[in-house]
Amino acid sequence: MTMPSPLLRFDGVICRFGEITAVGGVSCDITAGSFVALVGASGSGKSTLLKTVNTLVEPTTGRVLFAGEDVASLKPARLRRRVGYVFQGIGLFPHMSVAENIAIGPRLTGEKLGAERIAQLLELVELDPAMATRMPDELSGGQRQRVGVARALAGEPELLIMDEPFGALDPLTRDALGNKVRELHERLGLTTVMVTHDMAEALLLADRVLVMDAGRIVADESPCALLGGAGGDVAQGLVAVPRQQAERLAALEGLGESRS
């Protein structure tokens, strides 16, 4: 039996902006159905690498293959319909209603989404279908990002790429929406790549964690392996933060118990 061919392949990707090398040679495969977190400090090149997937950034050298095809050879509009994109800024169009925002991707390729499909998408992200007629400025931050996710899913994409999707949300919303996305990933059989600087989020949601540092992938491990000490210094430095926080919380809890 041969291995299934990867849905996404980075093949020697280098991105330079003038003197700065943002991505310094990344090769890696992402198999269909996996939930991959791309973790690193600010400036490690993770967002740039992600944006080569839907061609918002073109690699200086190297290729990105999506389902076996070089993304540079695909029409951007077609490609981006098959690749749902969610990012921290959300970027809902303020002059369009929720329904129009969700339907924009299919509309660009000449397809009209019916009210039923809009309602279905809103329900997917746990929003009241009655919100379809609202304008974005009437929504809370969390509701807006839910609409952002629904918009990314409207074209029935094979791949979902997310750039710090929950970075601007409060912790409760962030947790709820994270779990929701993981659930949708399972339910819809998606392949998901999520960029985050929060190792805890990566460990809890993903089944594979890529750690980037100075434009290179320095660790490629499962969450369990990372927690078990694998992945090297940079990765362990990132894992140490939530671990120490958890330990201090546990200690506080213990202190409280001993007092009572």
Add this chain to the structure above:
Amino acid sequence: MGDIWDILPGLGDKLAAHVVLSASAIGLAMLIALPMAVWASRSPTVSRVALGLASLVQTIPALALLALFFPLLLSLRAVFGEGLPTLGFLPALMALTLYALLPILRNAVTAQANLDPEILEAADGVGMTKWQKLTLVEAPLSAPFIMAGIRTASVWTIGAATLATTIGQTSLGDPIFAGLQTQNWALVLAGCFASAGLALAADNLLWVIEVGLAKRSRWMTLGGIAVVMLGILAALWAQGAGTGERRIIIASKSFSEQYILAQLIGSRLEAAGYSVEYRDGLGSAVVHSAVASSAIDISVDYTGTIWTNYLNRKDNPGREAMYETIRDWEMRENGVRVLGRLGFENAYAFAMRGDRAGELGIVSLTDLGGVAPQLTVGGDPEFFERPEWVAVRDAYGLRFARNRNFAPTFMYNALQSGEADVISAYTSDGRIAADKLVVLEDPEGALPSYDAMLMLSPRIAGDAGVIAALEPLIGAISVEAMREANLAVDREDAEKLTPKAAAAELAKTIGI
């Protein structure tokens, strides 16, 4: 001031022309500025150059910008042929369009630059092409700011369009300029009210559209656009209704005598069954070329003006020789027919108060030479630069204690108050008689003559009907009759007449 309400209803055709001109200029400016703004938003170099040029245009006074298009279009005739209009709608449209560019361009560029980068990233992220991004995202989000720019441009343009009068385009500036020259303040105010009212109406309508765009209220946006379109259509219709066969266009420069003579000529032609149109308050420089190019059909010009400005001569061969040379030159070079001289001169002359001249025993410029070092001479702002002054100064050895410049109106006051002892007057000016001034004799013939001549454009040079209607005016107007008519228009008291009424009086005086 009750007169204003009588004048306003008569301004309908001026208003219609004003609306059509302003709307065309703003429409054309939008057609140029909006694509340019899109280009500028893609390229910082284009943005800098476009905004720089548009700002540069704004530094040129509107009046100068309008006037500059006349020689420009005249030189373009070499390329586009003689049919290219050099006066009226075309140059006015071009100048006002340039003037309207800046606010539209600047607001559009600023709006694009201030678009939320996250929304633009989202537009790319959902797979929009450049065109889709422009039409679905950038244009609708910039629209309210662009509309604000269009509003500013509209108010400026409607104001500046009043200046189009000076290059022969009918506008609400016609009553303003005519009123300013004849000191008919009701006429000035009526023109100002009408153009200010139009500007306010346009500003408010466009504001409705702007708010409609900002609040995404289709009702307000489309309603506003519909009313604007209706207004423009009504103006177009009103203008179209008036145009039939081409009328005879009569020019006047911006002083009372010219307004009166234009009305006199017009009434003669109307009596002969022609329909006429007036282009009042034209700049002196454009009138001659306008007649030569048949943009205007009839003007009254002066021999001395043509002699120095168009034949570029500085000598003085005497009154008759000068006239004959000009008459032949006009026909040969321009095809303009000089029908004849009206009979009076509007020349430069030196005038003194009668009592003062008597005291000093001055009758002629020769007498003046001896006492000049004790006297102050006053002239209009250009006088001391003109060849006439140089000629007189040298011929009579005039060395005054002081040379002072006055606006023409104030020159006479200065003479009365003693601030000037002698002034450069105009021989046909009504105030010479009214103020009992003495015009000094010129025994050496140093001052060139300024005979008023009736000029016909090549288009009507051979029109027997026109010639028959106007021939009775030749040699019929004495300088006394002209002074009386000028005074009637210039005076400030209850006997003040409009140019039209003064023209009727003049016709009676000279018996035609």
